[in-house]
Amino acid sequence: MDAPRTDNSVVLTETQLQWLRQLQLPWRASATHGLVGVRRASAGRGNEPELLRRYQYGDDVRRIDWPATLRLQRPTVRQPLAVMPGRVQVILDTSPSMHLLPTKWHLARQLHASIGVVATAHADMVASVHGTMVSPWFIDTRKWVDWASMVTASAAPFGTPTQLAPNQMTILISDLWHDDALRTIRDLASQTPHLLVIHLLAASEVTPERDADMTLRDSESGAELSVTLTPQLIGRYQEQLDLWRTTLHQQCRASAADYIFCHDQQSLSTIMTEVLQ
Numbered sequence: 001m002d003a004p005r006t007d008n009s010v011v012l013t014e015t016q017l018q019w020l021r022q023l024q025l026p027w028r029a030s031a032t033h034g035l036v037g038v039r040r041a042s043a044g045r046g047n048e049p050e051l052l053r054r055y056q057y058g059d060d061v062r063r064i065d066w067p068a069t070l071r072l073q074r075p076t077v078r079q080p081l082a083v084m085p086g087r088v089q090v091i092l093d094t095s096p097s098m099h100l101l102p103t104k105w106h107l108a109r110q111l112h113a114s115i116g117v118v119a120t121a122h123a124d125m126v127a128s129v130h131g132t133m134v135s136p137w138f139i140d141t142r143k144w145v146d147w148a149s150m151v152t153a154s155a156a157p158f159g160t161p162t163q164l165a166p167n168q169m170t171i172l173i174s175d176l177w178h179d180d181a182l183r184t185i186r187d188l189a190s191q192t193p194h195l196l197v198i199h200l201l202a203a204s205e206v207t208p209e210r211d212a213d214m215t216l217r218d219s220e221s222g223a224e225l226s227v228t229l230t231p232q233l234i235g236r237y238q239e240q241l242d243l244w245r246t247t248l249h250q251q252c253r254a255s256a257a258d259y260i261f262c263h264d265q266q267s268l269s270t271i272m273t274e275v276l277q
Contacts (some may be wrong), residue, residue, distance in 0.1 A: 011106075011113045011149045016268065020122040021141070025086065025169070026276055033264050049154045052076050086124035087137070087167040090115050091150060091188070093174035097155035103264040104175070104202040110268050111173050111198060111275075113148035118276070122146050129161050130154075137165075161183045164191045171196045171275075175205070182251050189255035198256045198275065199248060203265040206241070208234055 012020070052068050055075030068076040092112045099105035116126040120141040128135045128147075131154040138144040158178045164170060170192035176199050178184070189195045208229055245261060252259035261272045 002264050011144065012117070016110075016114070017117060017141075017145070020117040020204070020272070023118045023272065023276055024122055025088065025115075025118055026122065033206065053079055055062075059122065085139070086119065086169070087165075088115065088119045088124060088162055088169045088171065089127045089167045089192070090126065090128045091161060091172045091174075092130040092270060093153040093158045093172070095178065096149070096153070096155060097159040097175055097177045101202045101204065101264065104200065104205075107174055107264045107271075108200055109148070109151055110252075110272065111200070112151065113145060114268065114272055115171055115275070116144040116148060118272075126164060127167075131156065158184075159186050163187070169191055169194045169196065171198065173198045173200060175199070176248060177202050181248065185248070185251050185255055185257060187258045194258075194259065195252075195255065196275065197248070197252055198271075199245070199259065199261045199270055201261075201263050203263045206238075206263050208237065227254075242254060 018108065020163070020191075039101050052065060053076065055069075055077050059077050063077040063079070065076050065078050090112050094109060098108055101179070118139065119126040120139055121140065125137045125139050126144060128151075130151050135147055138147065151256070158174065160180070160183070170188055172184070172188060173183075174184075174197075176184075176197075185197060187194070218270045249259045260271070260275065262274070
């Protein structure tokens with residue numbers, strides 16, 4: 001398999017890598033898809049999945065969950081569940097609209113890399129799809145970071161993957177400016193137990209500069225349109241953007257997918273905190 005062309009910018013610093021290794025993906029119980037439990041962090045306990053069940057003769061009394069015992073009014077113990085490696089697939093939109101602004105593209109690459117670091121740091125597996133490239137499954141953090149650092153922009157329009165490898169979670173990072181964004185969400189949601197859509201825009205796409213003459217160019221078709229940005233025109237644009245965001249959110253809810261909106265003036269830590277909730 002050929003590696004993608006190298007992008008010389010540093011994706012994640014060593015400080016960011018150390019911070020990301022301390023985080024963990026929010027696995028959800030899903031017996032029908034083989035996901036074995038919900039990981040949780042509690043004071044004085046590990047971070048592995050546990051099942052609450054009624055106390056039985058011979059159980060280790062140290063595993064009694066006293067808050068659950070009081071709540072259920074019966075002796076209740078915590079039973080560790082077997083842990084299987086999770087499989088996370090990250091789809092990064094590399095189409096022209098994603099890299100018109102360097103800060104937006106850099107943040108997209110950071111999010112793509114960060115998700116894999118969090119996964120591999122806890123023995124989960126991660127793979128990515130970007131442009132026409134499909135990576136192998138990674139379990140080693142450093143190898144994943146090396147791969148993610150080589151992701152490059154594409155001149156081709158965004159294309160929805162026709163078939164995903166079996167996984168527990170798929171994460172799409174995109175500005176969702178393409179015409180078939182709603183169908184993309186529906187199709188991806190039908191292929192994975194859990195879909196998270198990260199809707200990433202540049203801050204200037206959310207709130208354009210006022211009273212400016214500019215030429216708008218469709219990054220996919222190359223068509224150009226000269227406009228003067230008046231307060232009235234910007235107001236209409238933002239109304240349409242709000243409507244589009246609402247429509248995307250509703251499509252995610254209808255598809256049982258999660259939706260996060262962010263822009264390139266937000267910090268990586270702020271966005272990743274929301275991703276991992």
